[in-house]
Amino acid sequence: MAKLLYITVNPKNDSKLSKGMQIGEVFLEEFKKHRADVEIEHMHLYDMDIPEIDMDLLYARAKLSFMGKTFDELSEAEQTKYLSMHALADRFIAADYYVFVTPLWNLGAPAILKAFLDNLFLVNKTFTNTHEGPKGLLTNRKALHIQTRGGIYSTGPMVDFEFGDRFLRKALGFLGMELLDTVVAEGMDHFPKQIPEIMEKAKEQAIEAAREMAKESVTV
Template sequence: MAKLLYITANPKGLSKSKGLQIGEAFLEAFRVEQPDVEIKKIDLFEADIPKMDAELVSARGKIGGYGYKLEELEEGERAKYLAMHDVADEFVDYDYYVFVSPVWNLSSPPVLKQYLDNLFVSGKTFNYTPNGAKGALSGKKAVHIQTRGGLYTNTPMAELECGDRYLKIALSFLGIDVLDTVVAEGFDYFPKQAEEIVEQAKMKARETAAQMAKAVLTV
């Protein structure tokens, strides 16, 4: 049975979030292709995700750079280090990933970066090789559903958008096959056309869901 992890970074909730509504259309279409898929939802605004604070940075450095053993860490360091691994272990256990987030100030909500920081675990999600770092999650599939108030596609603003670009870079670094982003944009420019923009994005989301569900997973 395939497993899909649905990760959202929008505090508005389904009734008010255009992105989450598009995301639900994606999930519905995916289930048509894979009725038995196991789906878990993570709301990053509700989840307890470790922050990359002084204790966690210290723990990572001690173990990764100085050869400390887990039991040699201070209590707070050890707890946060284990919590980071719990997040990464859960992520690795899935085959498909769907990220849903808006553009906030040219990037994504901070909680998404906080979550991604927990996924960069040497020996688990990537490995150091003589030729540089190499992702360990090859064969898995991911897609990003992103809503934008402004207009970025084929405009000078495209170079300023950092949320989708960073997510794609991060996931690709881990070896994941990243599909084209489902974008709904221009809500601030065309507020009266919001419903039409959402419906068009839902169509794209359904098409992308079918594409991802039919794609062959490789190891």
């Protein structure tokens, strides 16, 4: 059975409080209409114990990749964190469709998203190195980013300062995924009276994105 991994990145794990999750739920409702055959798994990063690259993980990866050590020669802490990293990556790899819902904070995404993505860059598991350069192994997968922004970053002086969507798209593209156009709701802090119109437009975009993602079955 195909799976869609719905990844929310906001301390507000409640659609009543999170505008991004309100848009995300509209996407899911429309997607289900067209692809009832796809299982949907919700992964809320703030409810998870995400391995961070600390001294143990740095040394575990180095020892196994080029220092000639075996897994049994790692310390207990190194083994535990290394296995946790790969378990999270395996859970991610098992999906076929991906939807990320994030806010833009201080020019980028919440730091927990970077910590999460750090677990996915595993040589010969999610990408490999070739003579032509790195090649993503997570092909035939579709991904969408739904992002909320308080300011305006699509036009004007802040265009070059948006690093949340830009980074996520580059990271997922590096891993080999097919990326749909990002659904953006922006300007809500600058134009609070226009929030209903901004949200309605974003929800319409989410519906179109759901239809687009549902068009073709992916074959992982």
